[in-house]
Every structure is written in structure tokens, then in C-alpha cells.
Amino acid sequence: MEKVQALHLLKTALAEISDPRGIAKVDDFSGLREVDAKVREVRMILESVDGLPNSLLESMFNDLDFQANSRRVRLEALAGYVKSALKFVDTGAFQKPKKQIHSPPDLSKLTSSVPGLKDEIDKRWKEAQKCVHVAAYTSAIILMGSILEGLLLARAQLSVSTAYQSPHAPKGKDGKPIALQNWTLNTLIEVSADVGWIKTDRGKFSHALRDSRNVVHPWQAVMSRANFDESTCKTSWSVLDASVGDLLESLQSVS
Incomplete structure (x- = not known):
């Protein structure tokens, strides 16, 4: 995913789960199932962003806050991960992995019977x-x-x-x-x-x-x-x- 698209999706997700003051929009979610659906959506976005550290997704996957019986706690935790991802993308740390071309091993002995x-x-x-x-x-x-x-x-x-x-x-x-x-x-x-x-x-x-x-x-x-x-x-x-x-x-x- 390109940087501009990643920033747009992450900022949109953040605006959907918290207001400009950073307060979770609890009333916009009728229950925990809707919150969980938003968590899955954000996770899919993060997984498609090239260059994000694996530790961010691993930490999110294992975070006990997402098991809390509270919409507010889950939404605040989600907002925290989105903000972290935004910082990582927006500060220039975001970059596509370099596509390297690896040279073959020395095949000279194996190919010696056929010139060229x-x-x-x-x-x-x-x-x-x-x-x-x-x-x-x-x-x-x-x-x-x-x-x-x-x-x-x-x-x-x-x-x-x-x-x-x-x-x-x-x-x-x-x-x-x-x-x-x-x-x-x-x-x-x-x-x-x-x-x-x-x-x-x-x-x-x-x-x-x-x-x-x-x-x-x-x-x-x-x-x-x-x-x-x-x-x-x-x-x-x-x-x-x-x-x-x-x-x-x-x-x-x-x-």
C-alpha cells in the first residue's frame, strides 16, 4: 500500500473511533461486536501497510485490552495503535522494502560440461x-x-x-x-x-x-x-x- 493511501485510511479510521480531543466515540458503537468489527478492519489496514514493524501487529494481537468488557477500553486501545502506525508512516520511517536481486551460487563446476x-x-x-x-x-x-x-x-x-x-x-x-x-x-x-x-x-x-x-x-x-x-x-x-x-x-x- 502506498504511503498516501495508508495515511488516508489510518486517519479515517482514527476519526471514526475517537474525536479531536482523543475521547473514544463510544456512542457510535452499539456494542462490543461493532467494536470488534472495527478492530478487525483496522488490523487488515495495518497488515497491508508495507514497512510497519511486525512487533506492532504482534502487540495488538496479544493486547488484553481488546478482551475487556468495555467499548471505551477497546476503542482507546485501538486508537493508540492507529496513532502509533500514523507516527511510523508520517515520520519517514515508512518505506517499501527494497527488492533485491540475489546472485546465484558458484555453478561453474556444475555447468563445466556445457560452454556458456x-x-x-x-x-x-x-x-x-x-x-x-x-x-x-x-x-x-x-x-x-x-x-x-x-x-x-x-x-x-x-x-x-x-x-x-x-x-x-x-x-x-x-x-x-x-x-x-x-x-x-x-x-x-x-x-x-x-x-x-x-x-x-x-x-x-x-x-x-x-x-x-x-x-x-x-x-x-x-x-x-x-x-x-x-x-x-x-x-x-x-x-x-x-x-x-x-x-x-x-x-x-x-x-
Whole structure:
């Protein structure tokens, strides 16, 4: 929520619960239920104001004054929190959290089998975060899936014989192994989990990212009713980040 809008909503709420002298407008509320409704409304406003300290909301949530059998006590307590929020917003302490772009870990050893792959992964790693910051969530998910696929394939190319020995390694109609570069993301995840390049539970969550990544096909997005948001991206990023950690750790046994 922008600063101007936050100030307007908070000042309006304060005017509804107390007069200019700071006296609670008890007579404007017929009972405790109406007061509680106003408390919930104000809490929703405060939760939508970026940059307010968490301690303010936590203190409000645990404040015993809001359990008092008195409209006046509850309204005075509410006014106190609104005033605190107004001071915090109006003094310049209010500011949007900076949207930072975090660099990827050193992937040079993992990507060494494919010239130029490290630069491409590094670029997509940063672009995915930029997409999240501008609410381009579908694009962010697709990029995350592509990063995972690229790194799993790179890991397989560093241990080709191990990859082909997995029972999940695919074969063509002629019974011959399918070339690594033609493996699907599903196969790469299954093989990587089977041979221990990523943890088994990580493989399960990676499949969820794979399913989400498939919305790169518009028809798949429609059929799956995909509706990604920031929380989806945070979960997917955690899966990707943990999987990358597994892959890097697995390289310790590679000479």
C-alpha cells in the first residue's frame, strides 16, 4: 500500500473511533461486536501497510485490552495503535522494502560440461527474481523450471554412466538408451533422485515445480487452471534453491 493511501485510511479510521480531543466515540458503537468489527478492519489496514514493524501487529494481537468488557477500553486501545502506525508512516520511517536481486551460487563446476551454460543460468536466475518483483509470476515459474532442467541435465552429463545405470533412464523403441539431451524434466528428476544427486523428498517437490513449469504451454495453463502468486513463487524458489544445493553437494564425489 502506498504511503498516501495508508495515511488516508489510518486517519479515517482514527476519526471514526475517537474525536479531536482523543475521547473514544463510544456512542457510535452499539456494542462490543461493532467494536470488534472495527478492530478487525483496522488490523487488515495495518497488515497491508508495507514497512510497519511486525512487533506492532504482534502487540495488538496479544493486547488484553481488546478482551475487556468495555467499548471505551477497546476503542482507546485501538486508537493508540492507529496513532502509533500514523507516527511510523508520517515520520519517514515508512518505506517499501527494497527488492533485491540475489546472485546465484558458484555453478561453474556444475555447468563445466556445457560452454556458456553458467552465464545463461546466471542470467535466468536473476531474471526469475525480477519477474517476481513485478508480479510476472507465470514467467518466473517458467524460468525456475528451466533453470532446474538445465542444471539437472548438466549434472547428468558429468556422470553419464551413473545416469544410464538408473532404472529410470529411458530407452527408445529399439531398446537403446535415449541421449541425455533428449531426456524430459520428469526423467531428469527421477534419475537424479534415484542416484542421490538430489534428496528423495526434493524430487517430489521438484515434480510440483515441473508441473507448474508446464504452463509454458497455454493450453496446459488453461486445463490446470493455473493461478500463480507470490507465495507460489516463494515455494518454487525454495525447491529450486534446495535442489541446487543438493546438486552442488553431490559434486564432492566427482573428481
